[in-house]
Amino acid sequence: MSIKHTVRAYDAELKYLEEKIIGMGGHAEKMIERSVASIVCNDLQLAATVIADDLFLDEAERDIDEKAITIICKRQPMAVDLREIVGAIRISSDLERIGDMAKNIAKRTVALSEIRQPKTFYCRFETITTLALNQLKEVLNAYTSRLLDHVGAVRERDGKIDALYTSLFRELLTYMMEDMRNITVCTHLLFCIKNIERIGDHVTNIAETLHYIITGYHMSCDRPRDDLTYKVGIDGKEID
């Protein structure tokens, strides 16, 4: 077996990991879109599809873990290749968790369908989802292009999701106080938007891993990520 052949086989193994990650990313995107659509359109069938779809991400994560360990054993990679492989393990774990978040949202369709709300009620839930989805799409593009500027931009923009999440948290508390019949539906919706906020955090994790893959250095710790709802006091007022 020639050295050339070995190198080509090694490249194919690294390519396999990369393509699997991209496949997981596309799958996670679709799950998020569908989970929110299942709630907005009260579509229990679609919710069931999302829940079943999660298995693909679980299996893909396990597959990447096993392949990565095999490559490390067989090829003893150094520097950038090793970062690439360890990075694939981390990113696949974040994508798998994003799938879990979408599954959690889909599961609440049943409870939310008990009190049908007009579609406009979910308008801002759709807005925050779009923000998170765009972030996910961008970080997946950055994974393909390896452009460092895009990585930083994704991380910076997570603050917007957090701010909108806090504002929605406050809004939902107000709805509950206005009419106690809103309490159950708004509580479920609170957990749904919390899931979207966490998707934003996982996208930020991916951006940070990508920065490490490309540069070999960790990003600085001053991460502009936070759930700021702990500042929401009585009647939705902010606590200093």
Place this chain on the structure above:
Amino acid sequence: MSIKHTVRAYDAELKYLEEKIIGMGGHAEKMIERSVASIVCNDLQLAATVIADDLFLDEAERDIDEKAITIICKRQPMAVDLREIVGAIRISSDLERIGDMAKNIAKRTVALSEIRQPKTFYCRFETITTLALNQLKEVLNAYTSRLLDHVGAVRERDGKIDALYTSLFRELLTYMMEDMRNITVCTHLLFCIKNIERIGDHVTNIAETLHYIITGYHMSCDRPRDDLTYKVGIDGKEID
């Protein structure tokens, strides 16, 4: 340099990872205990300590990641040693997330202190925390002893935390419906108990990683873990 010397140095490196994990575990336990105490006793100073304490886990996780990669590069470990090292990366990530959960709970002390509740109000919150803490202690003991039976037991018992969480979710919804002045405080408390439920999930993850380290096989997928609150409908009634 003799082979004996090299082996001893390698053993010391593996031992370092193990001790660091045990240190992280003890630190995470203390953070959970203190975060809940800060809410129950309305102790803002203690809450601030928990929030500051989280940095230790962030740094320890990063340290383990870097050391693990260095060992893989330098020693090219196989079989059980490689599983041990990859396992340390995974477990430290779960412990770091457990610290985040405790930090999230501590942060809500401020909002909850706005409406002081009698200590008895937090009785069941303390009960679910004790369950999760015992699980964490047991999985850390299993990490030290490597006893497979204990690993399986920890995973099985996570269902108890989930069941209590669902029951508390329902109870808190009822409090909100009884008196709208309870809405803000109960919503914050809902997120606190959700954090405890997620700590239980991370403990289960650790048990599964430990099973993989000891046996080389992944546990079966029928994990008895789930947030079942999506079944809670109007007036706290269960949806079929």
